[in-house]
Amino acid sequence: MIKRAHFTARFLPYLLILPQIAVTLTFFYGPAFEGLMQSFMLSDPFGQRNQWVWFDNFVDLLSDPLYLKSMGITLGFSAATAATALVFGLFLASQANRALKVKAAIRTLLIWPYAVAPAISGILWLFLLHPNYGVVAFFLKHTLSIDWNPILEGSHALILIVLASAWKQISYNFVFFLAGFQAIPHSLIEAAAMDGAGPTRRFWTIILPLLSPTLFFLTVMNIIYAFFDTFGVIHTITQGGPGGMTTTLVYKVYLDGFVGLNLGSSAAQSVILMTLIIFITVLQFRYVERKVQYAG
Amino acid sequence: MVEKTPILDILTYIFLALGICVVGFPIFYALIAATLPIEMVSRVPMPMVFGDQFWINIQAAWHKGNLGTLLFNSFVMAAGITLGKIAVSMLGAFSIVYFDYRLRTVVFASVFCTLMLPVEVRILPTYEMAANLFGPIQTMVDLLHIEALVNWFLQNDIQIRLELSLLDSYPGLILPLVASATCTFLFRQFFLTIPEELCEAAKMDGAGPMLFLRKILFPLSKTNIAALVVIEFVYGWNQYLWPLLITTRREMTTAVIGLQHLIPDVDDVPDWNVALAGALIVMLPPVLVVLFMQRWFVKGLVEKEK
Numbered sequence: 001m002i003k004r005a006h007f008t009a010r011f012l013p014y015l016l017i018l019p020q021i022a023v024t025l026t027f028f029y030g031p032a033f034e035g036l037m038q039s040f041m042l043s044d045p046f047g048q049r050n051q052w053v054w055f056d057n058f059v060d061l062l063s064d065p066l067y068l069k070s071m072g073i074t075l076g077f078s079a080a081t082a083a084t085a086l087v088f089g090l091f092l093a094s095q096a097n098r099a100l101k102v103k104a105a106i107r108t109l110l111i112w113p114y115a116v117a118p119a120i121s122g123i124l125w126l127f128l129l130h131p132n133y134g135v136v137a138f139f140l141k142h143t144l145s146i147d148w149n150p151i152l153e154g155s156h157a158l159i160l161i162v163l164a165s166a167w168k169q170i171s172y173n174f175v176f177f178l179a180g181f182q183a184i185p186h187s188l189i190e191a192a193a194m195d196g197a198g199p200t201r202r203f204w205t206i207i208l209p210l211l212s213p214t215l216f217f218l219t220v221m222n223i224i225y226a227f228f229d230t231f232g233v234i235h236t237i238t239q240g241g242p243g244g245m246t247t248t249l250v251y252k253v254y255l256d257g258f259v260g261l262n263l264g265s266s267a268a269q270s271v272i273l274m275t276l277i278i279f280i281t282v283l284q285f286r287y288v289e290r291k292v293q294y295a296g
Numbered sequence: 297m298v299e300k301t302p303i304l305d306i307l308t309y310i311f312l313a314l315g316i317c318v319v320g321f322p323i324f325y326a327l328i329a330a331t332l333p334i335e336m337v338s339r340v341p342m343p344m345v346f347g348d349q350f351w352i353n354i355q356a357a358w359h360k361g362n363l364g365t366l367l368f369n370s371f372v373m374a375a376g377i378t379l380g381k382i383a384v385s386m387l388g389a390f391s392i393v394y395f396d397y398r399l400r401t402v403v404f405a406s407v408f409c410t411l412m413l414p415v416e417v418r419i420l421p422t423y424e425m426a427a428n429l430f431g432p433i434q435t436m437v438d439l440l441h442i443e444a445l446v447n448w449f450l451q452n453d454i455q456i457r458l459e460l461s462l463l464d465s466y467p468g469l470i471l472p473l474v475a476s477a478t479c480t481f482l483f484r485q486f487f488l489t490i491p492e493e494l495c496e497a498a499k500m501d502g503a504g505p506m507l508f509l510r511k512i513l514f515p516l517s518k519t520n521i522a523a524l525v526v527i528e529f530v531y532g533w534n535q536y537l538w539p540l541l542i543t544t545r546r547e548m549t550t551a552v553i554g555l556q557h558l559i560p561d562v563d564d565v566p567d568w569n570v571a572l573a574g575a576l577i578v579m580l581p582p583v584l585v586v587l588f589m590q591r592w593f594v595k596g597l598v599e600k601e602k
Contacts, residue, residue, distance in 0.1 A: 003488075005495040006394050007505040013395035017403055020388040023475035028410045030432060031421035038421065092315045098308045108590060109316045113323075115582040117534035117552045123559060123575045124322040127329065127568055135325065138341045170319060175594055193299055228416040232536035236556055250416045257420040258541065266420055273417040281412050 032274070038267035057268035066244065067252070067269075074227065074248040077162060081230070082222035084166035086215070089173025094203070096174070097181040107178065114171040118164075119232035125164035126237050150238070154245025157238045161246055164237065165230045172225075173218050180214035181207070220284050224277070249273060323576075330354070330573040337569045349569065356567075357574035361558050366551040367578070369469075373539070373550055374532035374581075376470035381479050381528050382521060389483035390509055394495070404484075411477040415538055422472060423541050426462040434459075464548045469539055473532070479524060482599060486520055487513065523596030526589045530582045551578040 039057055041050045061067045096106045113121070128136045131149040140148040150156040184207060192202050208215075231250055234240060240247040240255060247255065249269065257266025329337050332347035357363065392404050415422060425431060462468030490513070498508045536552060543549045546557075555578055558571040586593050 002392075002396055002400070003394055003492060003495060005492045005499065006396055007499075007508075009395065009505060012505060013391040013397045013400075016387045016391035016395075019384045020407055020475055020480065021403065023384065023471060024407060024410055026425060026429070027422055027472040028413050028418075028475065029406075031418045031425050032413050034421035034424065035418050088315070092312070095308045095311045095315070098305070099312060106312055106316070107594075108587065110319055111590060111593070112583050112587055113319060115530050115534075115586040116323075116579050117536065117582070119534075119536050119552050119555065120575050120579050121322075123555060123571065124326050126559070127572060128322055128325060130568075133338060133340060133342070133566055133568060135341045167319070167322065172597070175597055179594075179598055199301070199304060228414055231416065232534075232552070235536065235540070236559065253416075253419055254537070258423075263420065270417050270419065270421075274413065277414065277417060278412045 035267045035270045035274075038263055039271045041264055041267075043263050053264070057264045058272075061265060061268050061272070069244065070247050070249055070252045073158070073245065077158060077165075077230075077246075077248060078223050078226035080162045081165045081169070081226040082219060084162060085169035085173050085222055086218060088166070088170045089218075090177050090215075092170070093174050093177030093181055094207075096178055103178075107175070110174050111171050113168050114175075116168055117232060118168060118230055119236045121168045122161070122164045122233040122236035125160060125167065129160050129163070152242055154242050157242055157246050161230070161233050161237055164233045165226060169222055169225055173222070176214055176218055177211070180211045184210050216287060217284075220280060224280065227273075227276075326572040326576060329569050330576055332569050334565070334567050334569055338566045350573070353569045353573035354577065356570045357558060357577065360570060361551075361554050361574050362547065363551060363554065363574060363577060365547050366549060366554040367581075369466075369548065370533055370550040370552065370578075371581070372466055373469045373535070374529050376466065377473050377532035377535075378525055378528040380470060380474035381476045382524055384474055385476055385479035386483050386514075386517070386521075388480045389487055390505075390513065392480075393484055393487040394505065394508075407475075407480055408477050410475060415472065419537070419541065426468050426472060426542055429460040429462065462542065464543050464545050468542045469550070472542075473535065473538060479528075482520065482524070483517070486517060490516060519592070519595070520599070522589070522592040523599060526585055526593040527596040529585055533582045554578075 040052060040054055042053045042056065043050045092110060096103055096110075099106060116124075126134075128134050129148070129150060131137055131151055137148045140146045147153075148156060150160040188206055188210075189202060192206050197205065227248070228250055230248065231254070234246055234248065234251050238246040240251050250273065253266050253269045253273065256262045256269065260266075328344060328346055329342060330353050331350040332342070333349045336343055336347060388407065392400060428434070462471065494512055495508065498512060503511070533550075534552060535550065539550045539553055543553075546554075555571070555574055558574045560566050560568060560571060
């Protein structure tokens, strides 16, 4: 779309867009293309010789039990993180929406974890759940007599990174859910109350369906967050261990490409992730279009 | 609410208080730990009272983690990304909305598609690009045998080696994160809502495009810019993967990465008090920005995701 009233200039528009195009080409399209090429090649660790191998890297990856395991871990981790963050965010927002007088204060008290870096969130939670020093770990061991040890036990480590990742995201979801609650017309709630629907019934039959666009959007955002932005959490707490139980797909790209210097495989993994994110983005936009039509 | 339900109201406040406590507990606990001496922190369970070692722990973390330098790096990076992103996107959106030229739609589409290429999915090639910006040109030179051509032409033995590395530098930390499809899109949407009459009037008064941008569009965009400043500052400060890759020297990394070296290993002296004091220092700037500019922050968050 363009403005009806606009300027005409020969070179100025190109000059204005130039910085954006330069950065985009150098750091987005160039590397993406390079990665795509590399994913079809087999190269020695020194990057001296490349051999074109078509889809061998992909075939190797998809038949590699470690990669499939990492994929399963990522799916489970993302689902658990998104579900935890969404449920807590929705619950707190629904309660905050009832507390009319102190809404602003509550928002202030719940909003700040969003500003904490994922890596720092990882440090805080590691301290809470550290097998030797953590207070929550102490409680788990002595009151519930669970042999809690995220440093040695894979499933415990996974729970730890889910908690550290979801904690930060609760604030994000809270902000959006609260905005969603406030957008629901009050008359609808009143009409339902007059027809005799109690608070629980109103929540399930009126509020939740009206919140569904927010819910869908947040689900997508939370899954993207769990896939791509939790690198810091994993790098500070577990570094992919123990026994690869917390190696998500993004962490594996880093491990194989940067630590293991297996360029072809790392590039192929990148391409798979790229395909995934293109799929998610397209899905999101088709949905947004539908929402616009609905509103109009 | 609609009907009077005193029990539910009381429950609401109880749940909210609980929720705030659970969400705040990690920080509260870290705050206590940061005030205790090491003997107290390593006692299990740690006593839940504030100690008097806060300042000492802060100083220890500051020196051990070299936080003075690293916080400065973080600040330069976050400020650079914030200002760069806003400037680049605003100019870009202005070009796309207010000018008619042949490549307009192509340009817009290509910027928009970068949404699908976050740094996490192109880690290694982006690193290679930053390690040598002239890499692609060098490849072309090698491929076309320009070297041999030049040597034949000049009857001389010349080697062509083009290199410009961004590793361990501020531009390397900032530039790859400066292009943003979401910011450009946000400015575009905003510019489209500005009344046509403003531009017509400006043109009638003889203002050129740059004057129109400076005197009319920029002042009108101030609230949008404030919202983006908060969001992008937090985003820049909390970056992890990119600074981890691009910096190899300890004094060029950012504060968030530097914290890694403060966490005690299993066999180390468990000086968690120092590690957590460091974590508190590093998280303070973005938390303060979010709390004090909350209105802009919420606006930015909600607008950006539209």
